[in-house]
Amino acid sequence: MNQPAIARSWVSHANGHSDFPLQNLPLGIFSRGSEAKRCGVAIGDAILDLEAVLAMGFFEGQAKAAVLATQGGTLNAFFALGRAARVALRERLLELLGEQSEHQAMLEGALYPASTCQLHVPAQIGDYTDFYVGIEHARNIGKLFRPDNPLLPNYKYVPIGYHGRASTIRPSGTDVRRPKGQTLPAGQSEPSFGPCARLDYELELGIWIGQGNDIGQAIPIGDAAEHIAGLCLLNDWSARDIQAWEYQPLGPFLSKSFVTTISPWVVTAEALAPLRCAQPPRPQGDPQPLSYLLDKRDQAAGAFDIELEVLLLTERMREEGGAPHRLALSNTRSMYWTVAQLVAHHSVNGCQLQPGDLFGSGTLSGATPGSYGSLLEITEGGKHPVELPNGEVRKFLEDGDEIILRARGVCDGEVSIGFGECRGRVIAAN
Amino acid sequence: MNQPAIARSWVSHANGHSDFPLQNLPLGIFSRGSEAKRCGVAIGDAILDLEAVLAMGFFEGQAKAAVLATQGGTLNAFFALGRAARVALRERLLELLGEQSEHQAMLEGALYPASTCQLHVPAQIGDYTDFYVGIEHARNIGKLFRPDNPLLPNYKYVPIGYHGRASTIRPSGTDVRRPKGQTLPAGQSEPSFGPCARLDYELELGIWIGQGNDIGQAIPIGDAAEHIAGLCLLNDWSARDIQAWEYQPLGPFLSKSFVTTISPWVVTAEALAPLRCAQPPRPQGDPQPLSYLLDKRDQAAGAFDIELEVLLLTERMREEGGAPHRLALSNTRSMYWTVAQLVAHHSVNGCQLQPGDLFGSGTLSGATPGSYGSLLEITEGGKHPVELPNGEVRKFLEDGDEIILRARGVCDGEVSIGFGECRGRVIAAN
Numbered sequence: 001m002n003q004p005a006i007a008r009s010w011v012s013h014a015n016g017h018s019d020f021p022l023q024n025l026p027l028g029i030f031s032r033g034s035e036a037k038r039c040g041v042a043i044g045d046a047i048l049d050l051e052a053v054l055a056m057g058f059f060e061g062q063a064k065a066a067v068l069a070t071q072g073g074t075l076n077a078f079f080a081l082g083r084a085a086r087v088a089l090r091e092r093l094l095e096l097l098g099e100q101s102e103h104q105a106m107l108e109g110a111l112y113p114a115s116t117c118q119l120h121v122p123a124q125i126g127d128y129t130d131f132y133v134g135i136e137h138a139r140n141i142g143k144l145f146r147p148d149n150p151l152l153p154n155y156k157y158v159p160i161g162y163h164g165r166a167s168t169i170r171p172s173g174t175d176v177r178r179p180k181g182q183t184l185p186a187g188q189s190e191p192s193f194g195p196c197a198r199l200d201y202e203l204e205l206g207i208w209i210g211q212g213n214d215i216g217q218a219i220p221i222g223d224a225a226e227h228i229a230g231l232c233l234l235n236d237w238s239a240r241d242i243q244a245w246e247y248q249p250l251g252p253f254l255s256k257s258f259v260t261t262i263s264p265w266v267v268t269a270e271a272l273a274p275l276r277c278a279q280p281p282r283p284q285g286d287p288q289p290l291s292y293l294l295d296k297r298d299q300a301a302g303a304f305d306i307e308l309e310v311l312l313l314t315e316r317m318r319e320e321g322g323a324p325h326r327l328a329l330s331n332t333r334s335m336y337w338t339v340a341q342l343v344a345h346h347s348v349n350g351c352q353l354q355p356g357d358l359f360g361s362g363t364l365s366g367a368t369p370g371s372y373g374s375l376l377e378i379t380e381g382g383k384h385p386v387e388l389p390n391g392e393v394r395k396f397l398e399d400g401d402e403i404i405l406r407a408r409g410v411c412d413g414e415v416s417i418g419f420g421e422c423r424g425r426v427i428a429a430n
Numbered sequence: 431m432n433q434p435a436i437a438r439s440w441v442s443h444a445n446g447h448s449d450f451p452l453q454n455l456p457l458g459i460f461s462r463g464s465e466a467k468r469c470g471v472a473i474g475d476a477i478l479d480l481e482a483v484l485a486m487g488f489f490e491g492q493a494k495a496a497v498l499a500t501q502g503g504t505l506n507a508f509f510a511l512g513r514a515a516r517v518a519l520r521e522r523l524l525e526l527l528g529e530q531s532e533h534q535a536m537l538e539g540a541l542y543p544a545s546t547c548q549l550h551v552p553a554q555i556g557d558y559t560d561f562y563v564g565i566e567h568a569r570n571i572g573k574l575f576r577p578d579n580p581l582l583p584n585y586k587y588v589p590i591g592y593h594g595r596a597s598t599i600r601p602s603g604t605d606v607r608r609p610k611g612q613t614l615p616a617g618q619s620e621p622s623f624g625p626c627a628r629l630d631y632e633l634e635l636g637i638w639i640g641q642g643n644d645i646g647q648a649i650p651i652g653d654a655a656e657h658i659a660g661l662c663l664l665n666d667w668s669a670r671d672i673q674a675w676e677y678q679p680l681g682p683f684l685s686k687s688f689v690t691t692i693s694p695w696v697v698t699a700e701a702l703a704p705l706r707c708a709q710p711p712r713p714q715g716d717p718q719p720l721s722y723l724l725d726k727r728d729q730a731a732g733a734f735d736i737e738l739e740v741l742l743l744t745e746r747m748r749e750e751g752g753a754p755h756r757l758a759l760s761n762t763r764s765m766y767w768t769v770a771q772l773v774a775h776h777s778v779n780g781c782q783l784q785p786g787d788l789f790g791s792g793t794l795s796g797a798t799p800g801s802y803g804s805l806l807e808i809t810e811g812g813k814h815p816v817e818l819p820n821g822e823v824r825k826f827l828e829d830g831d832e833i834i835l836r837a838r839g840v841c842d843g844e845v846s847i848g849f850g851e852c853r854g855r856v857i858a859a860n
Binding site for chain 2: 160181
């Protein structure tokens with residue numbers, strides 16, 4: 001992939017400030033009207049239909065095998081092929097979509113405006129695991145309960161995670177029905193039942209698993225990065241009042257399982273390569289990771305420098321034609337563990353990972369106000385409401401509120417690799 | 431289904447003390463040698479191949495639709511059809527396998543000795559949820575940490591559960607590789623890494639979800655029982671030392687996800703109907719369930735009277751030709767919540783359940799020694815080792831130990847409905 005520093009596409013929109021320049025080429029599953037789901041690649045404001053391009057005869061060898069593996073409307077089989085197939089497809093797409101391409105006229109027949117397409121969850125998610133690797137988030141939450149000792153003793157040794165619900169993962173744009181459940185009102189000893197009153201979002205990175213492992217066979221840390229197919233954004237919607245009452249002793253359950261929203265494009269490991277960075281140095285006194293989590297190459301280049309943003313658009317802002325209000329600007333460097341460490345830890349007990357499994361990173365807050373990835377942190381559990389520019393205030397989310405997550409990393413100094421949006425609007429409980 | 435009290439089968443073994451009399455007819459997915467997976471029904475010591483019977487032309491109408499839905503080697507589509515299809519198939523099988531059947535000669539061509547068949551996990555499990563509804567177990571575990579106040583304040587209001595790992599659910603007979611992981615040795619402040627030293631089993635009921643619900647649409651308690659396709663046995667293998675170190679604050683994770691064993695036969699809701707009983711009366715002072723969990727019919731007949739048994743066969747017992755030693759005899763009446771209450775609770779926040787989802791009940795211990803469903807309870811966390819008849823002792827499981835779960839309910843006074851075995855043998859860490 002020895003592309004010139006700023007390779008350009010004949011899809012002109014891709015050469016502007018799009019999330020999807022030629023350097024990105026994220027894969028997704030889309031459909032148009034009542035047509036079947038199929039694999040596409042985002043380029044500027046358009047989607048290239050890979051099945052149509054296949055039918056035109058433009059793919060051969062490993063790139064062709066890669067596209068064939070996307071048939072059926074999920075990327076699981078494609079993920080299972082691993083890196084070589086992704087790279088072959090990417091290289092061919094760079095040729096086909098680059099401004100030197102001789103096939104523009106034909107390919108335009110396989111290019112649709114993204115606004116005319118519907119995007120879907122890109123894989124059948126066998127298992128979804130949510131981690132807790134945003135150390136500033138863990139500290140902020142811990143402070144609400146234990147001001148003097150916010151991090152539990154295991155935090156700096158164990159990449160804390162738990163199993164999440166796969167059946168309610170939905171693509172960006174899906175409405176978020178306010179959940180009902182049991183909560184314990186302040187000062188009461190018996191619970192009430194009703195709509196969640198402390199509905200929150202969580203800013204997370206989503207991690208798509210590529211090749212898996214057999215049960216009983218741990219993935220060594222040195223190989224772990226090879227098992228990541230790509231990334232997305234993830235909003236781990238959370239019902240804080242339901243969570244507080246239900247989570248002891250086995251962890252969050254219905255407070256999280258009503259819906260989880262993801263951005264539908266898989267930003268591949270290859271597109272993200274320029275955004276890799278060293279794992280930030282650990283503060284003095286922090287323990288060395290145990291050896292099964294330690295790899296020099298991973299420490300040198302296993303983290304990501306990706307800017308993350310949370311925006312809120314209320315019903316009133318929408319009516320007033322106002323712009324969404326930024327609630328937070330954060331960065332993936334706040335991850336205490338790398339994605340490779342998550343893979344190594346998850347499988348060290350012999351747990352089988354499968355192509356199309358999804359990990360959430362946990363909320364990625366920064367260390368300072370303005371970078372907190374949930375309202376629970378921003379408002380300190382509702383004690384200090386956020387004031388919005390139009391005079392509205394929020395402790396937690398209200399019906400009609402829309403949360404928009406965005407992410408971008410700067411690659412080669414000028415081109416930025418974006419993730420597309422992860423959006424969801426809260427609708428009233430039924 | 432107005433069968434005579436003790437209907438008999440022409441498969442003579444089914445008329446003895448088999449787990450699988452004519453009244454049971456559990457469904458499973460089996461294969462022989464390298465042949466494709468397909469649906470079978472257990473009858474005595476044999477398996478009837480439903481695809482072969484279909485090819486013989488013995489199914490029509492809804493029963494035929496039911497068998498067609500099992501094609502492809504999973505029961506998901508069959509589960510999605512719901513009760514009417516299960517009943518139609520059952521009624522036809524009662525005719526075909528009953529001693530009045532005129533088709534014995536032909537059907538024998540579709541009947542294989544079970545010993546020549548391999549059984550598989552019967553559905554593609556979209557999500558696996560493990561509950562904690564064995565109140566005696568919760569009390570026994572709670573006592574180890576809080577002798578004066580073993581049950582947490584939410585226990586009698588919330589059917590406590592958490593998401594489990596679907597990818598490592600395996601059928602009876604699969605070896606259990608001892609997991610490795612982080613543990614905090616007693617008296618230390620830093621964790622060690624190595625093979626689990628406190629490996630345990632948990633005696634649970636498995637619950638197969640039939641028809642599902644749409645996201646955002648709770649299943650009312652009055653309808654919830656209709657969403658249960660059937661039951662199995664489930665061993666929630668647990669690494670107690672890994673669990674103790676990892677589980678705060680988000681619950682058990684790698685301590686459970688290395689493997690979960692199930693008995694491969696789905697004992698249908700219809701076969702279990704004679705084993706239904708009233709929900710045991712709650713002790714005075716216990717709260718009334720909240721209204722979304724309360725249904726008169728469910729309270730009157732939503733529980734099960736099924737005897738549960740745990741046996742241990744050690745390597746030395748095997749060498750000596752000894753019989754397995756019974757560790758516990760328990761009963762499903764120790765469930766504090768009915769299976770319908772689990773369905774209603776799980777979906778009350780709008781969480782989508784799908785055909786082929788699996789629930790675990792949580793460990794079903796009785797109130798007295800001899801009925802405890804885990805070694806953690808039997809040995810009080812390893813303090814009081816179990817003495818086995820051959821002189822061996824156990825605090826926790828050793829390599830070579832095999833755990834066997836069994837279940838049976840007495841139906842019509844004489845015939846018993848069994849579940850088949852849920853077996854797993856511990857093998858050394860690798």
